[in-house]
Amino acid sequence: MKKMDDESDEVATRTRFVLSPRRGCGLLRFEQRPEGLTVLPDDGKAFGAITVDLASASILRRVQQGRGGLLAKAVLPAAGAPMPLVWDVTGGLGRDAMTLALLGCEVVAFERNPFVGMLLLDARSRALKEGGVVAEAAARLQIRIEDARSALGDPSSIEEPPDVIYLDPMFPEGKKSSKSSGKGSGKGKAAVKKDAMLLRMLVGEGADPVQDEELFTLAMQVAKMQVATNQATTARVVVKRSLRAPAIVESPPPQASFKGKSVRVDRYRSSS
Numbered sequence: 425m426k427k428m429d430d431e432s433d434e435v436a437t438r439t440r441f442v443l444s445p446r447r448g449c450g451l452l453r454f455e456q457r458p459e460g461l462t463v464l465p466d467d468g469k470a471f472g473a474i475t476v477d478l479a480s481a482s483i484l485r486r487v488q489q490g491r492g493g494l495l496a497k498a499v500l501p502a503a504g505a506p507m508p509l510v511w512d513v514t515g516g517l518g519r520d521a522m523t524l525a526l527l528g529c530e531v532v533a534f535e536r537n538p539f540v541g542m543l544l545l546d547a548r549s550r551a552l553k554e555g556g557v558v559a560e561a562a563a564r565l566q567i568r569i570e571d572a573r574s575a576l577g578d579p580s581s582i583e584e585p586p587d588v589i590y591l592d593p594m595f596p597e598g599k600k601s602s603k604s605s606g607k608g609s610g611k612g613k614a615a616v617k618k619d620a621m622l623l624r625m626l627v628g629e630g631a632d633p634v635q636d637e638e639l640f641t642l643a644m645q646v647a648k649m650q651v652a653t654n655q656a657t658t659a660r661v662v663v664k665r666s667l668r669a670p671a672i673v674e675s676p677p678p679q680a681s682f683k684g685k686s687v688r689v690d691r692y693r694s695s696s
């Protein structure tokens with residue numbers, strides 16, 4: 425048995441590959457750790473390691489804010505109305521998707537990067553085993569490892585149209601405002617910044633305003649289609665931005681904006 429463990433350790437440390445051709449990016453490796461699938465730099469430097477935890481302190485803290493949280497304000501319908509089906513088209517590390525699932529939404533999270541997708545799938549399967557509200561929420565969270573533009577751009581493939589489409593594009597690199605303060609996450613600010621750097625290395629790309637605009641335009645088309653072909657009177661597109669960033673497109677302007685300390689959540693509505 426000991427021999428098997430040694431062998432699997434060896435396999436884990438041999439699983440090294442360059443994930444990003446960007447300048448300054450080193451090798452990353454995946455390890456199966458007791459806390460879950462983890463990605464970390466391969467050079468042994470003690471900086472950053474990502475294990476997705478869908479029941480993290482920062483997610484639970486946001487859920488505790490209930491309807492008072494920024495995401496909840498932008499996404500949730502009036503109290504008493506049925507909970508929406510949300511498409512999170514920039515799944516990332518699943519924090520927003522799981523927050524919405526814990527608040528009671530059905531969520532489909534799209535993530536186009538297969539490595540990030542693997543971390544998400546691993547986190548979901550651990551959350552399902554936790555039992556209680558975390559497992560119930562994880563059961564409401566579906567993960568699709570694919571580029572959301574394919575699904576949004578092919579209306580015939582959409583069996584159940586979303587009530588809300590949520591976008592949280594990458595922030596431009598070097599922007600002072602970080603989307604996550606680290607407060608309540610159990611990590612200091614420096615560690616959160618290192619995690620953000622590691623995510624950029626993993627995803628291998630930074631902000632891409634042209635792609636973001638395309639994603640938004642497709643999302644608005646699907647929202648309009650939802651209003652035109654179903655009984656729905658409104659469908660929402662919700663976009664997270666850094667606090668002082670311009671809106672994702674020049675026109676139309678958001679119908680409402682909800683501001684936090686470092687981020688803003690813009691809501692667009694397609695009405696009948």
Ligand SMILES: C[S@@+](CC[C@H](N)C(=O)[O-])C[C@H]1O[C@@H](n2cnc3c(N)ncnc32)[C@H](O)[C@@H]1O
Pocket residue numbers: 513514515516517518519520521534535536537540570571572573592593594595627639
């Ligand atoms: C800033 S992160 C999102 C963070 C996420 N909201 C969270 O709570 O962890 C952006 C993510 O969107 C993904 N992404 C960007 N464009 C996408 C697309 N067209 N389809 C699917 N995923 C996309 C990127 O790979 C990246 O992981």
